[in-house]
Amino acid sequence: MKAITWFVVALVVLQHGGTVCGQLNNYFYSYTCPYLERIVSSVVRSAVMNETRMAASLLRLHFHDCFINGCDASVLLDDTDSFEGEKTAGPNLNSARGFEVIDTIKAAVESSCNATVSCADILSLAARDSVYMTGGPYWQVNLGRRDGTTANKSAVNANIPSPFDSLDTIIKKFQSIGLSVQDMVVLSGAHTIGSAHCNTFSSRLFNFNSTSSPDPTIEQSMLGNLQSLCPDGSSDPNTLAPLDSVTKDTFDNYYFKNLQNSKGVLQSDQALFSTPNASTALYVNYYSNFPNAFFMDFRVSMMKLANLNVLTGYNGEIRKNCRFRN
Known part of the structure; x- marks a missing residue:
């Protein structure tokens, strides 16, 4: 009976895009957003074909995000009247780019799988595809990250x-x-x-x-x-x-x-x-x-790198717009 119960729990969790015990896995969106990787690779391919330099930019964006408090998409957040993001920190200002590509991916994903896929997962997939599309290795990206609701500009200046x-x-x-x-x-x-x-x-x-x-x-x-x-x-x-x-x-x-x-x-x-x-x-x-x-x-x-200090489970959020907290 216990084995059947755990099977049912695991199935329900997976059907809702979740993980057992908050672990990342490569089938996280199998039910909730099955075409996610196809969407990401299509947008990245178009962006890299239009500007080859964009591959390095998306890879750097992922690195600059994960290096500060883990891969939580904090680097994507814009400044507001009540919130200071990381984009104007020294290592990012006039250096970090590719935000519009992530916006395009997020919009396409939202139209297919509303409020389901995190910006942090999109960043990780886009970095992998950028490497692969310029001749580099391919790897399986485990998914299930959630987006952070904070940023740390001073940590960017000190730690990148x-x-x-x-x-x-x-x-x-x-x-x-x-x-x-x-x-x-x-x-x-x-x-x-x-x-x-x-x-x-x-x-x-x-x-x-x-x-x-x-x-x-x-x-x-x-x-x-x-x-x-x-x-x-x-x-x-x-x-x-x-x-x-x-x-x-x-x-x-x-x-x-x-x-x-x-x-x-x-x-x-x-x-x-x-x-x-x-x-x-x-x-x-x-x-x-x-x-x-x-x-x-x-x-x-x-x-x-991509698995460092990630938010999973009920931590963080799934942003509707990668530039702003919900």
Whole structure:
């Protein structure tokens, strides 16, 4: 009798888009929104085809969300008269983008499955699809997250890894949320796609650390290209340098090959390989030589990131509009 009772409870929970014991699972919306992943992939594919850079933007958006208090879609919340969101925090301002794509996905999902799918789950799926559509690995996204009702701008400013941080600082920031040194190196490999504004690396080009000389860890031909692109540390948001100039729109392991050749655009990236006696250099060499290992470990680290401190069960809410609390 008890076995039958638990079966009925589990079936009812699943039919209402729930989880037993609040655990994420890959069949969470099987009954309540069966076409969810098809909807997300269709919108992401269209957005990436229209602007290849959008793949990196959606991936970064997911990262910036999960790094602060877990994956609760707090990064999507707009400021209001009575609420301060995270969009104007330093690491997000003029950097985080792709919000309109998430809006489009949410509208399509709402028309099919009203008040059912969280914005946090949409973000996680969009990040996965962005990687896959640019040539990267595919992984199963466990679902069942709920959306947060708070944001933490000060935590964004303090905790999101900065391109100016030392390697030790970046490692500590990852470890503070439960991610290892290997996770940090693997997830940094996401910079195989995407671009950087001049002001994130211009300090390396002319007067590095007040030495009146460029950063000595920059390869000379790349240095010349970056100096021509950003002669005065341009803050023009339209002036961008690809983080991987070899295969800038393809998710592959060239990010690690670039670091071996002193072609990391961001100081924080090049530090993974150029910092004396850093254990991270071993991972850089490994993933440079074994692309399949990078794909496999990236998949694992992304799933680990996406499961950090999620809200489930009756915690949080399912936002009707990702920009505002209900």
